[in-house]
Amino acid sequence: MKRRNNRDITETYFEGQHLRLSDLKEKPNIENGYLFKNNIPAYPESVEFHVQKVSHVTGEQGLRGIFLDSGFRQPSELVASDQHHFVWWALSVTSDDISSAEEHFLTSLFPHRSAAQVHNQPPVLERFTSSKAFQKKSSLGNFRFTFSFKELLWHYGRQFCGGQSPVLRVYETVLYRREILYKVLVHPPDINLYGHYPRLPGQEDGVCGYYDGAMWWRCQAPSETYKLKLEVNKLNCSVRVSPHREEYYVWDHVCVAFHMEPGKKMMHQNARECIGTRFEGQHLSLSDLKEQPNIENGYMYEINIPAYPESVEFNVQKVSHVTGEQGLRGIFLNSGFRQPSELVANDQNHFLWWALSVTSDDISSAEERFLTSLFPRRSAAQIRNQPPVLEHFTSSKAFKKESSYGNFCFTFSLRELLWRYREQFCGGQSSVLRVYETVLYKKEIQYTVVVHPRYVNIYDHCPRLPNHGDGVCGYNGGAMWWRCQSPAEAYKNELQVNTFEGSVSVSPHHKIYYVWDHVCIAFHMEPGWVLHVDQDRLFERVNVCEMCKPYLLRAPDTNLSLHDAESKLADLKAGVWS
Known part of the structure; x- marks a missing residue:
């Protein structure tokens, strides 16, 4: 069937099918001189690529719109004209993807190659992957957004699928003059509009599918023009490339179309919602995170970090909730804490967030345990002569009095909060604490603990939070214990351990940036x-604090000076705040 698309280009399309190059050639009434050329030199056919990333390319106006909307949506000029509303992404093939695909291709040709034959084989696939599917350049604009496909699906599921996995389907094959486009459709499970399209395969035969966090794609034609010929030497189990006169041909690629209702925005981001890599139901230590595949984080893999106190255990009894002026007004107006109204509509889970509030006494106690673990038989003189060391390293936001979230800090004991939550929402029964997730940001590791009533079952897939034993954090005896993985954002000091004298000291070191970690507690609301x-x-438990960058206030709040914040709080206590 033929149609004209919204870019006014004629296209032949086959609905609900991903047709191989050989299948297309067998279709009747196709007029395409390039498709039926029979003088194309031999090239690597149906090479299977495993691609984990996708990209969205746009122009200057699109870039402005994405940042203005804090997310991705269908351009407004297309909403009225399109029957279906999509946000489009293309596979983003990396050089590593090409190398891996070549290895699979050669192994399929020569499954019994010797180590010497593998070693002596020069790269060949990179000589053929010259189509737009593999190029860094784009016809669609100068600005490219690239995400892992797995992460994109997670955000889409969280925003539009009620936490369920979205559905992936074989949408269509589109044939242009010199291009074959395979479209994959993504939609929420409750959208029935696409029920007649087959599900995208997992590991079966086909042109493309999705499995284990990656799109696999059996590329039909990797070049637009062929100036080389692939020669296979079965005797030597090797392949080589020889020159050939230039021949034009079709090329193929895969695009992913996310169903978007008019007005909806994909991966809606505000200043507080940075893109992070999530590990649901796990609290992964720093060493565990480094062993996870396909994580791109230059800070986490920094190898020149000076020695510092690692996995120091803090026992923290207090938690804090920081807010701006509007949040402060709302808390006193409501006589309590609730999720901000602007988040209720778009959050799958409704949380009230608290952070551990680490005191100087907590740091001193943690240091004592740390030193005792290093030197269990220290003498009284060694203990007395040991100067404080941990305070030289606890410099991350997890230990600061300043906050990015506002000027007003409410601090309670976690035991009191759990008691209030139990009495108000749990029918007097103890609430359940679970390991919710680990989130890795650019320079931050967040360990989230979820608290919920026993009758709420949506978190049953998350393990219970431990009360003792191994782990990153747990709850016991009215306190959260937390084995801090990295207490600083930037290391300017080095820890030196003298096992002979049973002491530790601190020496200067050139500044190196690293990841830091902290624990947050999310109360289900x-x-x-x-x-x-x-x-x-509330008045007893609120204090003012200075703000630090980045400022993550909710509009219309602004950063206040300490003096102005104290004045606002004093006016509130006096009952004169308008």
């Missing part, structure tokens, strides 16, 4: 729930 605290108690 149904829409409309308020964790009530009487106003007298």
Whole structure:
């Protein structure tokens, strides 16, 4: 069937099918001189690429719109004219993907190659992967957004699928003059519009499919023009490339279309919602994270980090919730804490967030345990003569008094908060604490603990939070214990351990940036729930704090000076705040 697309180009399309090059050639009534050329030199056919990343390319106006909307949506000029509303992404093939595909291709040709034959084989696939599917250049604009496909599906599922996995389907094959486009459709499970399209395969035969976090694609024609010929030497188990006169041909690629209702935005981001890599139901130590495949994080893999106190255990009894001026007003107006109303509509899970509030006493106690673990038989004199060391390293935001989230800090004991939550939402029963997720950002590792009533079952797939034993964090005896993986964002000091004298010291080191970690506690809150605290108690537990960059206030709040914040709080206590 033929049609004209929204770029006014005629295309032949085959709905609900991904047709191989050989299948297309057998279709009747196709007029395409390039497709039926019979003088194309031999090339690597149906090479299977495993691609983990996808990209979205746009122009200057699109770039402005994406940042203005804080996310991706269908351009407004297409909403009225398109029957279906899609946001388009293309496979982003890396040089590593090409190398891996070549290895699979050669192994399929010569499954019994010797080590010497493998070693002596020069690269060949890179000589043929010259089509737009492999180029860094684009016809669609100068600005490219690249994400892992797995991450994109996770965000889409969280935003539009109620936490369920989205559905992937074989949408269509489109044949242009010199191009074959295989379209994959992604949509929420409750959208029935696409039920007649077959599911995208996992590991079966086909042109492309999705399995284990990656799109696999059996490329039909990797070049637009062929100036080389592939020669296979079965005797020597090798392949080589020889020159050939230039021949034009069709080339193929894969695009992914995410179904988007008009007005909806994909991966809606605000200043607080940075893109992170998530590991659901796990609290992964720093060493565990480094062993995870396909993580791109230059800071985490820095190898020149000076020695520092690792996995120091903090026992923290207090937690804090920081907010801006509008949040402060709302908390006193509601006589308690609830999820901000602007987040209720677009969050799959409704959380009230608290962070561990580490005191100087917590740091001193942690240092004592750390030194005792290093030197269990220290003498009284050695203990007395040991100067403090941990305070030289606990410089990350996990230990700072300043906050990025506002000027007003509410601090409670975790035991009190759990008691209030139990009495108000759990029918007097103890709440359940679970290992919710690890999130790795550019320079930050966040360990999230979820708290929920026993009758809420949506977190049952997450393991219970331990009360003792190995792990990153747990809850026992009214306190959270946390084995801090990295207490600083930038290391300017080096820890030196003298096992002979049973002491440690600190020496200067040139500054090196690294990841840092912290623990957050997310209380499950149904829409409309308020964790009530009487106003007298709220006044007892609130203080002002300075802000630090990046400023992550919710509009219309702004950063206040410490003096202005104290004045606002004093006016509130006096009952004169308008």
